[in-house]
Amino acid sequence: MRRLLVQYGLAMTSVVLVAFLVPLGILARSLALERALDAGLRDAQSVAVFAGGAAQDEARLEATILSVNDDARRTTVFLPDATSMGEPATRSPAAEVAASGRALTARADGGVEVLLPVGSTAGLAVVRTFVPDSELTSGVRQSWLVLATVGAVLLAGTVLAGDRIARRLARSVTDLSDVAERLGAGELTARVAPSGPAEVASVGRVLNGLGARVAGLLADERELVADLSHRLRTPITALRLDVDLLTEPQERERMSGHVDELVRAVDAIVWTARHPRHDDASHGRCDAARVVRERARFWAVLAADQGRELRVEVPDGVLEVGVGAGELGVALDVLVDNVFSHTPDRVPFGLAVRTRPGVVEVVVEDDGPGFERPDAVDRGRSGAGSTGLGLDVARRTAEKAAGRLVLGASATGGARVVLELPA
Template sequence: MLVGSMVSLALVAFVVPLAVLAQMLAADRATADALVRAQSLVPVASVGTPEALGLAVQQANSAGGHPLTVFLSGGAALGAPAERSDAVRLAFTGRSLTARADGGREIVVAVTGRSSGAAVIRTFVSDAELTRGVRRAWLILALVGVGVLVVSLMVADRLARSQIRLITGVAGVSHRLAAGDLTARAPAEGPKELRQVAGALNHLARRITVLLAQEREAVADLSHQLRTPLTVLRLEAEALPQSEQAARVGAAVDAMERMVTQVIRDARRSRQDEPGECDAAQVVAARVHHWSMLARDQDRPVTRDLADPPLAVGVGEEPLTACVDALLENVFAHTPEATGFTVSLSPRHGGGAVLTVTDGGPGFAHAAAVERGVSGGSSTGLGLDIVRRTAERSGGSASFGAGPDGGTRVVVEFGPRPA
């Protein structure tokens, strides 16, 4: 649009003066031809007799061209019939001139020095002769102007397409980076400004890659440091007398070690790794059985409604275990003893599974309690965020709300096993 406007203005500023000049040149050419024709009779009109002058005018008019008329001082007129206009009367004073007349332009030439008095030679140029060739010139100019406009628009469109392609490519790279593809890079091509944008985006991508790598290693190192106290806990558990309580402590230490190992693997694993899979019915049943032993000690009624295995989901066994443990740990941590809870697991429409945990506790104290890092108690507030992220990585979702009896109800949907 901008290029078309600028080219159109330039064409108007260039073509309009040319069109006016073409019209002026055509009129000047026709006038000059008529003037030459009239001046050709000046020698005869200056020295010739009226008979000779009449014969010369008759021969000139018979040859065609602009009509010629000779006005004599006595009032006689020779040649083509014409009125004695104001221009003719003015020419008898010795002045040659060109004047506008009806339908064209008249040219009068004063002839002096005659023995029998002054004479005036008149010829007439019609408007058609004054504008002969003008329309053709205007048409050519118009075609040239349209051609220049079309070519300029084509060139501008080609240049704009190339620029848009480059800009779209840079935007696509930014979207890939936002989606987690840290290998995306923008090509350094095009204008200087666009190359600078591509370079800055590539620098940002490299910086993000370095920061994520450092973060993963920091998390892995921190998780690895937890192995020392876990080893002490294992030794303490093994030193306990053989009993059901000692077995539960040992199982808890084993689960903790598995979780720490999973954190280390997740921290060092690339985001492009293939998603895991497991049998959700088997994993959920095992974790509910584990927490049921603690629930029995606290007089908590446990209701199970679990689908029969196999029930494949797009989540690895260890992440799903951590997800179920986070949900059930919240029940034990944030509800009074003797408060019951219900765990149900059912197939999901389209593949996957739906896990629902409902308790009879007080529910969430405020809506912000489901946000990352926010807790109404003494916890870190990351448990529900772990649940949400685990579900979303599998292609599912998590929702948190109130249960039918006023407690807490968490519904987690896990996506199907990857094809």
């Protein structure tokens, strides 16, 4: 941006300089030409005073010619008897025209000749003053050098002034960009000191207000989620008491395990809300195969109750991925819950773990109707009447581990969700 502004200033200044300095240079050349021709005409007129006199004025004529001749201009008088006085010169066609009584200026080799006819008792004489090209352009080069120097100084001043202004403006815009990037990275305390032009300063104030607003909204959201433990404490306690009243030991133990998992899930949500910068997925690791087998056993009971066939394809061995077991388990739970929520009873589904070079794929697929919208992964766009938060949670889990969430269709045309995680 800074360079662009300086270049724009240089372009505008160059246009102005060309518009003014070039005509001035042409004017200087014209003035030099007119000055030289006027000097030549004056010499010719000085000699013409004596060129039309009597014979006894020849001495005065010759003296006058010697006085006007210098290193530049040279004067010659062509007398009526075809002789000449002064600087030897060839009688040109223009001199013949002047001999007919017409004064003129004509181009000659190496310069210009000023021709002035003079009448005398013996006939018509012609006074010729030769003005060389060096005198016609005398001072023009110096004028152009002065104009070029002025132009260079103006361009240098434009660069210095433009760079200073551009640096100030670019610094203001750069500060805005830096703060915007920090806000986008989650540093909600980042603020910018409004500076620069009024418009840029206004953007800075709006950006500060936006950061404060987002920080306030996220703080309210964290407090609301953190309050979840207090809101759920009473119903969970009541549920635990009801479980303890079960008479069958196995059923009581199974239900107690479910209640404990519920408590751990709520505690994890509350802890994450109170520690928003913690990134458990980026530091944790787990065996994806073991997590999928455990969650398959958990959901097998509900699948059997609804008459669903559960297909589990998990290879032997350890398949370590860069995400915590809790995070991966939650992502699988929300994906399987979507299957139960959005497909009819008795629709089969499957859990699988597959590998390819450098990647572990955790697959959840069903034989239902599939996705209605290609953007179902976005929050609030499931297309099935829900908020779509399940897919969003799974997507964020995959992205925290430098992976991705891929939606597609299963072999039977149903929904297929793949968590691609780096091995």
